[in-house]
Amino acid sequence: MQKQETFIPLSVPNFAGNEKAYVSDAVVSEWVSTGGSKVADFEAAIAAYTGMPRAVACNSGTSGLHLALMAAGVGPGQEVLAPTLTFIAAVNPIRYVGAEPVFIGCDDTLCMDPAAVREFLQTRCEKRGDKTYNRASGARVSALLVVHVFGAMANLPAFLELARQWNLALIEDATEALGTRYTAGPFAGRMAGTVGDVGVYSFNGNKIITTGAGGMLVSNHPDWAEHAKHLSTQAKADELQFLHDEIGYNYRMTNLQAALGLAQLEQLEGFIAHKHARWQQYKDALDGKNGYRILNFCEDGVRPNKWFYSLYLEDARRSRDEIIAALKEHRIQTRPVWALIHEQADYGKNEAYALEKAQDYRARIVNLPCSTNLSEGDCQRVIDTLLAL
Numbered sequence: 481m482q483k484q485e486t487f488i489p490l491s492v493p494n495f496a497g498n499e500k501a502y503v504s505d506a507v508v509s510e511w512v513s514t515g516g517s518k519v520a521d522f523e524a525a526i527a528a529y530t531g532m533p534r535a536v537a538c539n540s541g542t543s544g545l546h547l548a549l550m551a552a553g554v555g556p557g558q559e560v561l562a563p564t565l566t567f568i569a570a571v572n573p574i575r576y577v578g579a580e581p582v583f584i585g586c587d588d589t590l591c592m593d594p595a596a597v598r599e600f601l602q603t604r605c606e607k608r609g610d611k612t613y614n615r616a617s618g619a620r621v622s623a624l625l626v627v628h629v630f631g632a633m634a635n636l637p638a639f640l641e642l643a644r645q646w647n648l649a650l651i652e653d654a655t656e657a658l659g660t661r662y663t664a665g666p667f668a669g670r671m672a673g674t675v676g677d678v679g680v681y682s683f684n685g686n687k688i689i690t691t692g693a694g695g696m697l698v699s700n701h702p703d704w705a706e707h708a709k710h711l712s713t714q715a716k717a718d719e720l721q722f723l724h725d726e727i728g729y730n731y732r733m734t735n736l737q738a739a740l741g742l743a744q745l746e747q748l749e750g751f752i753a754h755k756h757a758r759w760q761q762y763k764d765a766l767d768g769k770n771g772y773r774i775l776n777f778c779e780d781g782v783r784p785n786k787w788f789y790s791l792y793l794e795d796a797r798r799s800r801d802e803i804i805a806a807l808k809e810h811r812i813q814t815r816p817v818w819a820l821i822h823e824q825a826d827y828g829k830n831e832a833y834a835l836e837k838a839q840d841y842r843a844r845i846v847n848l849p850c851s852t853n854l855s856e857g858d859c860q861r862v863i864d865t866l867l868a869l
């Protein structure tokens with residue numbers, strides 16, 4: 481009988497640090513819910529790491545994005561320019577606030593293309609007073625929602641300029657990009673998520689650090705961060721009398737989640753170094769072989785977190801789905817990039833613009849195993865399997 485190959489997952493958590501100790505502290509102290517000191521500690525730790533004055537913990541990246549849109553004042557009847565090549569949780573919160581996304585394609589960072597956004601604004605929109613309107617729909621366009629896909633950095637200098645010129649809020653979905661930062665240029669030292677008006681991180685199980693589920697919001701407007709905190713905690717205006725001054729949400733993070741997050745954050749820079757090492761291993765072995773390319777999708781002057789690796793099938797003998805199936809036979813888990821959002825059931829009627837590159841990347845990318853505990857040997861097994869196809 482042939483020996484069963486060990487399973488190599490796409491992306492799993494890595495709890496080699498103080499996770500058990502800190503979670504145990506929380507359990508022993510009996511502070512397991514939304515009270516307890518670790519939530520504030522984790523907020524302070526993320527604020528310090530990202531260089532922001534304050535961070536607001538919440539129970540998922542999705543709820544963080546909902547809070548971000550509410551804090552930005554995006555509301556019913558408005559439109560938000562958003563990428564079509566991303567995870568659907570980036571876009572659904574636009575609907576939660578009663579607004580509609582307009583979908584824009586990507587550039588070679590895999591993130592929304594600022595040139596396409598500029599062209600859309602110039603040719604399809606107009607400014608009346610200080611507000612921007614979509615001429616076809618008549619709706620006010622009130623925000624740009626950029627996603628730092630796979631830990632790359634969207635072109636923030638360009639988006640910031642467009643946001644200022646057209647008076648749009650700039651919302652950063654940095655759920656995949658904790659740790660990605662500029663090393664040169666006008667924003668040297670600044671992290672993904674901290675350049676626009678408001679940014680959101682996720683600690684879902686597959687992200688670079690995890691709290692099981694969780695999120696964090698940061699903002700360059702202290703009042704937006706406070707408003708987000710208020711909305712996430714049932715909009716309680718008076719603690720004792722239970723007075724609530726608007727419709728709030730239970731979007732709070734628990735002390736248990738924060739305990740996990742504190743232990744994970746201690747290891748983040750090590751995780752990023754590991755992600756870079758395995759990416760380089762894939763790149764050295766696969767780039768230019770069998771019609772494969774390992775995408776870089778990060779420009780000079782950016783230190784990406786390399787959260788997800790993308791094998792691009794430039795001229796490969798097998799199709800994307802054949803490669804995914806063949807790897808599965810060898811117990812190696814991979815996946816295609818997301819189906820484009822403008823083609824999803826509930827977004828088919830939304831306007832969509834400049835889609836060619838997004839369609840090409842959707843058709844040709846296979847995401848390779850990228851866990852922070854992926855060993856050199858397992859990485860080599862993925863490489864050997866791909867080269868034998």
Ligand SMILES: *Cc1c(COP(=O)(O)O)cnc(C)c1O
Binds near residue numbers: 627
């Ligand atoms: C993971 C993710 C989210 C949502 O984060 P959750 O914590 O899973 O709710 C949103 N946008 C993108 C691009 C993501 O990858």
